[in-house]
Every structure is written in C-alpha cells, then in structure tokens.
Amino acid sequence: MKINFFLNHIFCTVDTDPLRSLADVLRNDFNQTDVKQGCKEGECGACAVLIEGVTVHSCIYPVVMAQDKKILTLSGILDTAEYQAIKKGFSDAGSVQCGFCTPGIVIVCYDMFKRNIKPSRDMLMEHLSGNLCRCTGYNSIFKGVELAFEYYKKNMVSGG
Numbered sequence: 001m002k003i004n005f006f007l008n009h010i011f012c013t014v015d016t017d018p019l020r021s022l023a024d025v026l027r028n029d030f031n032q033t034d035v036k037q038g039c040k041e042g043e044c045g046a047c048a049v050l051i052e053g054v055t056v057h058s059c060i061y062p063v064v065m066a067q068d069k070k071i072l073t074l075s076g077i078l079d080t081a082e083y084q085a086i087k088k089g090f091s092d093a094g095s096v097q098c099g100f101c102t103p104g105i106v107i108v109c110y111d112m113f114k115r116n117i118k119p120s121r122d123m124l125m126e127h128l129s130g131n132l133c134r135c136t137g138y139n140s141i142f143k144g145v146e147l148a149f150e151y152y153k154k155n156m157v158s159g160g
C-alpha cells in the first residue's frame with residue numbers, strides 16, 4: 001500500500017505493508033536512526049516522534065496511521081532554538097550517558113517548550129513518565145531540562 005506523509009517538512013511516499021511500525025519504516029526506509037527502538041512495546045519512549053504535534057511511540061504506531069500526517073523526528077528539529085537550548089542544558093547538566101533514551105526525551109522536551117510548559121519537577125515527572133532511562137537516575141535529565149528552559153526563555157541560544 002502506498003502511504004504518504006511529511007517527514008521533517010519533506011513530502012515522502014513509501015509502498016509497504018500498512019501494518020509495519022512507523023519506527024521500522026522511519027529507521028529502515030528513511031534512515032532516521034535517531035528514532036531508537038528499545039522495547040518495541042510502547043513502554044520505553046526511545047522511539048518517540050511528534051505526529052501533528054502529538055508525541056507518539058512510533059514502535060506501536062502502524063505506518064498506515066501516518067497517512068497524510070506531519071511527522072517530526074529529532075533530525076527535523078536540530079536547527080530550532082528549542083533544540084539548541086536543550087542541547088546546551090543537557091550538556092551543562094551532564095544529562096546524557098549512553099544516549100539511547102536521549103532522542104525520545106528531547107522530542108518530549110521540544111514539545112513542552114513549544115507549548116511553553118514550564119518544566120517544574122512535577123511537570124517533568126508527568127511528561128517524561130513514558131521515557132525510560134537506565135543510566136542517569138533522572139536527576140541530571142531534570143536538571144538539564146530546567147537549565148534548557150531557562151536558556152530558551154532568556155534567548156541565550158539561537159536556532160535557524
């Protein structure tokens with residue numbers, strides 16, 4: 001079946017089994033290797049992408065459901081002020097260890113920043129409850145997001 005969508009603002013077509021997972025299609029047909037596949041069961045959040053502005057675990061999202069929709073992955077936000085702030089915040093707070101969970105967490109944070117949601121600890125626990133990290137114990141991630149939001153609000157970084 002032919003399926004069309006916009007991937008990171010570019011019109012794309014794929015002819016495939018409609019029930020394949022979006023994560024599989026993005027990684028293997030469109031080289032979006034920043035969409036990680038951990039559990040493949042919708043539990044860990046490593047495969048998070050934004051579809052029409054909503055965070056989705058793409059490993060359990062049949063590609064057919066993406067028909068005509070706008071998909072954003074990490075590689076589609078690299079030029080934004082939101083991402084640049086997150087990058088600096090994570091770097092300053094040492095939020096990244098192995099980095100496997102990072103793309104999914106960045107996507108969730110990007111969405112929070114876009115919607116101007118101030119990342120209090122309660123908010124972060126709620127918004128990141130679907131993103132598992134085996135390495136950090138979360139404190140450095142929370143700190144990184146808080147710093148990033150500060151940088152973002154103070155326009156301390158710029159995006160394209």
Ligand code: FES
Pocket residue numbers: 036037038039040041042043044045046047048057058059060
């Ligand atoms: S790989 Fe999709 S939620 Fe874990």
Ligand code: FES
Pocket residue numbers: 095096097098099100101102132133134135136
């Ligand atoms: S940094 Fe390794 S899983 Fe989060």
